[in-house]
Amino acid sequence: MNNETPTALVTGGSRGIGRAIAQTLARDGFQVILTYVSRPEEAEAVAAAIVEAGGQARACKLNVGDPQSVTDFFASEIKDKVNLAVLVNNAGITKDGFLVRMKDEDFDAVMNVNLRGAFICTREAAKIMSKKRYGRIVNISSVVGQMGNAGQVNYASAKAALLGMTKSCAKELAARNITVNAVAPGFIETDMTASLTDEVRAEYAKAIPLKRMGTAQEVADAVAFLASDKAAYITGQVLAVNGGMYC
Ligand code: NAP
Numbered sequence: 001m002n003n004e005t006p007t008a009l010v011t012g013g014s015r016g017i018g019r020a021i022a023q024t025l026a027r028d029g030f031q032v033i034l035t036y037v038s039r040p041e042e043a044e045a046v047a048a049a050i051v052e053a054g055g056q057a058r059a060c061k062l063n064v065g066d067p068q069s070v071t072d073f074f075a076s077e078i079k080d081k082v083n084l085a086v087l088v089n090n091a092g093i094t095k096d097g098f099l100v101r102m103k104d105e106d107f108d109a110v111m112n113v114n115l116r117g118a119f120i121c122t123r124e125a126a127k128i129m130s131k132k133r134y135g136r137i138v139n140i141s142s143v144v145g146q147m148g149n150a151g152q153v154n155y156a157s158a159k160a161a162l163l164g165m166t167k168s169c170a171k172e173l174a175a176r177n178i179t180v181n182a183v184a185p186g187f188i189e190t191d192m193t194a195s196l197t198d199e200v201r202a203e204y205a206k207a208i209p210l211k212r213m214g215t216a217q218e219v220a221d222a223v224a225f226l227a228s229d230k231a232a233y234i235t236g237q238v239l240a241v242n243g244g245m246y247c
Contacts, residue, residue, distance in 0.1 A: 006086070007032070007083050008033070009078065009121075010035070012036070012091030015191055017190055021224075023053075024223070025086065027055065028224055028227075032055065033057070034057060037064075064091045089122065089137070089140060091118075094110065095154060097151060102153060111161075114162070133176055138183060140185065140219075140223075142156075143185065144156045163184075183222045183223055183238075187213045187214065214241060
């Protein structure tokens with residue numbers, strides 16, 4: 001890793017959508033730091049595949065739900081170590097349940113990782129990017145943050161709040177030539193959706209005008225666009241990648 005090549009930090013880059021984003025940004029010429037929290041082997045395998053394909057990548061452990069470790073991580077691994085150009089706040093978890101049975105800790109855990117984690121990463125990245133007068137921040141929200149979803153009041157709340165955060169940060173950081181946008185995927189085939197029953201999948205498919213779930217690569221391509229110079233005049237926007245579900 002060097003201090004010159006524009007670098008993309010992808011949280012939760014070990015699997016699913018984050019892995020596709022890490023691989024796509026590496027293909028686009030970014031040096032990539034991808035983070036994981038629980039599965040080092042999968043993260044190392046993604047980094048190794050990128051290097052094997054001629055790119056530059058490193059896997060790092062980072063629990064975005066632990067504020068102190070995030071600030072420590074930016075101080076020790078990012079600041080003055082790499083040329084941070086792109087932050088993708090992708091790390092996310094679900095702890096689904098109906099409202100009346102949802103435990104406080106399940107609400108807090110989802111808010112902590114999906115919202116506060118993105119907030120702290122954005123704050124730390126913004127300090128570094130502001131000095132360079134350049135940055136691209138992409139937040140991975142969700143269609144359920146836009147339309148709501150029964151059984152996901154915690155997750156939908158966090159993903160909706162992420163859109164407010166995106167728009168506010170876009171306004172604050174525009175003067176520093178830092179764009180902040182969100183991508184709102186619909187239902188995408190990953191570990192997160194692997195446990196859905198066939199019945200639920202069939203229900204979802206009915207609600208998707210394009211009649212299929214999306215792929216991680218289709219989300220990654222939208223992120224890559226927002227991270228590129230082609231999106232230089234786009235900030236504070238939400239790009240839906242959802243097969244036409246919520247227009
Ligand atoms: P996934 O397959 O479950 O992968 C989640 C990733 O986040 C993993 O890399 C995981 O690391 C990491 N992670 C989990 N908790 C973390 C924490 N506390 N700190 C740092 N990293 C953490 O999820 P996915 O389906 O690819 O989803 C990626 C993003 O897209 C999430 O924000 C999700 O909410 C959003 N999204 C997904 C869908 C969908 O249908 N799949 C739809 C809309 C939005 P480990 O591998 O180490 O556990």
